[in-house]
Amino acid sequence: MEDALIMGRFQFAFTIMFHYLFPQLTIGLALLIVIMKGLAIRKNDEFYNQGARFWAKIFAVNFAVGVVTGIPMEFQFGTNWAKFSTFAGGVIGQTLAMEGVFAFFLESSFLGLFLFGEKRLGKLGHFFAAFMVFLGSWISGFFIIATNAWMQHPVAYQMAADGSVHISSFWGLLLNPWVGWQYAHNMLGSVVTAAFVMSAVGAYYVLANHHLEYGKMFLRIGVVAGLIAAVLAAFPTGDGQGKNLAKHQPVTLAAMEGLFETKEGAELILIGQPDMEKLKIDNPIHIPNLLSFLTYNRWQAEVKGLDAFPRENWPTNIPLLYFSYHIMVGLGTIFIAIMATSVVLLRKQKLFSARWMLWILMLSFPFPYIANTTGWMTAELGRQPWLVYGLMRTAEGISPTVSAGNSLFTLLGFMGMYTLLGLLFLFLVMREVFHGPAVEK
Amino acid sequence: METFWFIAVGFMLTMYVILDGFDLGAGILHLFVAKSDNERRLVLNSIGPVWDGNEVWLIAAGGTLYFSFPKVYASSFSGFYLPLMIVLWLLMLRAIGIEFRHHIHHPMWKSFWDVVFSVASILLVVFFGAALGNVVRGVPLNADGYFFEPLWTTFSVVPEAGILDWFTVIMGVVAFATLTAHGGNFIAMKTEGELQRHAREFAAVAWLGTLMTSVVALIATSIIRPTIWDNYETSWWGYLFPTMGLLGWLGGFYFQRKKEDAKAFIASCVFIAGMAASTAFGLFPNLLPASTDSSFNLTVHNTAASEYGHSVGLVWWIIGVTIAAGYFVYLFYSFRGKIKLPAEGEGY
Numbered sequence: 001m002e003d004a005l006i007m008g009r010f011q012f013a014f015t016i017m018f019h020y021l022f023p024q025l026t027i028g029l030a031l032l033i034v035i036m037k038g039l040a041i042r043k044n045d046e047f048y049n050q051g052a053r054f055w056a057k058i059f060a061v062n063f064a065v066g067v068v069t070g071i072p073m074e075f076q077f078g079t080n081w082a083k084f085s086t087f088a089g090g091v092i093g094q095t096l097a098m099e100g101v102f103a104f105f106l107e108s109s110f111l112g113l114f115l116f117g118e119k120r121l122g123k124l125g126h127f128f129a130a131f132m133v134f135l136g137s138w139i140s141g142f143f144i145i146a147t148n149a150w151m152q153h154p155v156a157y158q159m160a161a162d163g164s165v166h167i168s169s170f171w172g173l174l175l176n177p178w179v180g181w182q183y184a185h186n187m188l189g190s191v192v193t194a195a196f197v198m199s200a201v202g203a204y205y206v207l208a209n210h211h212l213e214y215g216k217m218f219l220r221i222g223v224v225a226g227l228i229a230a231v232l233a234a235f236p237t238g239d240g241q242g243k244n245l246a247k248h249q250p251v252t253l254a255a256m257e258g259l260f261e262t263k264e265g266a267e268l269i270l271i272g273q274p275d276m277e278k279l280k281i282d283n284p285i286h287i288p289n290l291l292s293f294l295t296y297n298r299w300q301a302e303v304k305g306l307d308a309f310p311r312e313n314w315p316t317n318i319p320l321l322y323f324s325y326h327i328m329v330g331l332g333t334i335f336i337a338i339m340a341t342s343v344v345l346l347r348k349q350k351l352f353s354a355r356w357m358l359w360i361l362m363l364s365f366p367f368p369y370i371a372n373t374t375g376w377m378t379a380e381l382g383r384q385p386w387l388v389y390g391l392m393r394t395a396e397g398i399s400p401t402v403s404a405g406n407s408l409f410t411l412l413g414f415m416g417m418y419t420l421l422g423l424l425f426l427f428l429v430m431r432e433v434f435h436g437p438a439v440e441k
Numbered sequence: 442m443e444t445f446w447f448i449a450v451g452f453m454l455t456m457y458v459i460l461d462g463f464d465l466g467a468g469i470l471h472l473f474v475a476k477s478d479n480e481r482r483l484v485l486n487s488i489g490p491v492w493d494g495n496e497v498w499l500i501a502a503g504g505t506l507y508f509s510f511p512k513v514y515a516s517s518f519s520g521f522y523l524p525l526m527i528v529l530w531l532l533m534l535r536a537i538g539i540e541f542r543h544h545i546h547h548p549m550w551k552s553f554w555d556v557v558f559s560v561a562s563i564l565l566v567v568f569f570g571a572a573l574g575n576v577v578r579g580v581p582l583n584a585d586g587y588f589f590e591p592l593w594t595t596f597s598v599v600p601e602a603g604i605l606d607w608f609t610v611i612m613g614v615v616a617f618a619t620l621t622a623h624g625g626n627f628i629a630m631k632t633e634g635e636l637q638r639h640a641r642e643f644a645a646v647a648w649l650g651t652l653m654t655s656v657v658a659l660i661a662t663s664i665i666r667p668t669i670w671d672n673y674e675t676s677w678w679g680y681l682f683p684t685m686g687l688l689g690w691l692g693g694f695y696f697q698r699k700k701e702d703a704k705a706f707i708a709s710c711v712f713i714a715g716m717a718a719s720t721a722f723g724l725f726p727n728l729l730p731a732s733t734d735s736s737f738n739l740t741v742h743n744t745a746a747s748e749y750g751h752s753v754g755l756v757w758w759i760i761g762v763t764i765a766a767g768y769f770v771y772l773f774y775s776f777r778g779k780i781k782l783p784a785e786g787e788g789y
Contacts, residue, residue: 082519117776120775166746
């Protein structure tokens, strides 16, 4: 059973991490495409439409891979986590089914119209189709976050006689106090990814002196959207999430921050490695009292450390949780610096000639992917050892009849399939980028 | 209320089979009716704007099953672990077959994805038929309501059967014949000329195959699950569903001969709906019968979510599915009529 649990967890982790590389671009890019289509109409400038058409091609490939890697996520709740589904399906089945009914139908129908119907629909109709694709992907994100938020902070449920939980308030589930910050933070994270990707392509075109005018357009939109999203991702949304943690999952907050002992005026650790034997941080670099201030807005506030909680409720992999969180926060801070510098240069009309900045922009697009991934690792590792916080432990949720050998078989299958998908995706997107947005015929 | 959700899940699965059925059928026929690159592009463009949305019916049906009968979702998905995972891989290959083919204009690149698309479509249809066969036959549920099936054991219908045995293979063949004809009708409706002629020929042959395999499956079902007739004995009106299926088949046969492709396509939709409803009517109130002990059957009664969940779901489900139906009408209306070959570099 222990092996089956590890296989099940590993498979879920692998498939979700691979999957989320795609929706995070789709979600952000959908917004940027709507902005481009909007500019095309407002300025009555066909140039923006051509830019949007280029990104629509990248969007289509990205969307296709996102869809096919997304279906296994919904399936795995049943295939590998049957006990969890029996236990919680009466609640989270609602949000997952709503995602299908309200978001996927919308998204897929209008994507067909958006990609194939530009001539049939006319300018406003095509803008509308783009907007509906954006709306669909953002609604989809909402229902997934609402599902995850319930697992982080279960509300609006009743326990039935057989021990399973059932929804007791529809609006209570959708308006879970956990949802708001988590949703906003995730959507902004996606916009950061899309903005960095768009800026990177723009920077490449300007540096290589290919499709120069498009490159400048992508940079102008990319760096402005990137700065706004990166700032809002840190404050107020990231901060809001931290305060939710302090209130509802204080043991997770302590583990993320590497705070082993409860103290007044707790320091914020920037760098250092957790030593789980001696329960301390090696070679720490920290800012005194800052953690207390960020959590409670008072410099001398008491922050609970890990020692305040029984060890069986500690997150199971504290070092990985600690690093995931620190990587996310560190990268997020760097993103603000990069985008703020770029926007200053743009306003001084120096961005397109500042080659050093363009190089930085071109090379930094992988990092938002890392930040988004480590952000989700923080949420999921932080919830451990619980599958549903305080209600069901992860070990209790696994399917009782699926053997470790069968899970390994499918895990290997996914690894092979995703290697193929990943390589093909990179190959096709690189081709589109090198080919560029030049009008055909 | 439980009956309503049984019907709702059945309705969504039927919509899935009808809608994704024609693009799966087009995939089955892809290599055989369309020989030149232009013909293959016509086939792909005929399903291009809609296949993705059609597939959503499967996801939405899964979601609806999940919240209305969570225990059935958990039990069937973990029990059908292997075939579901294989179905996922096939869905991936099929989707990238459609989406990646048109990015590079090289004959080898295109033929590779044509074969991937077609073979994945064929295997998916057979697996879906076999899955339905498993539900009709029953699965080895234990007292806790869980089970696990290997891909096959001895191929005979025994309580510890695998996913594939002679009965479920027959069901796979029925699905194959039906959706080949359904896809052929669709291609004939959307195209002209040589391609249309080929599609009509294949559809006509497959439609005869559909009748023959369905009769065999009917006899086999009566042997291995005679209880499927119980509901028909108590409620005569249940016979309306098989009658609808039969009329659908006859209509398809008639309109294929008259070369009225759109009507033949509607007839194959009616046939599929009639057969699906007949099966569901015979199974009710079981969602997943046990091959071990009928007291372990998973029914709408012993697996239902809470009363509140069912009634709050009713409100949003009806709103959501009505809106979705609106999208589909709009989508199919926007892309109505015969397919014109788009310029190279546009469409598929």
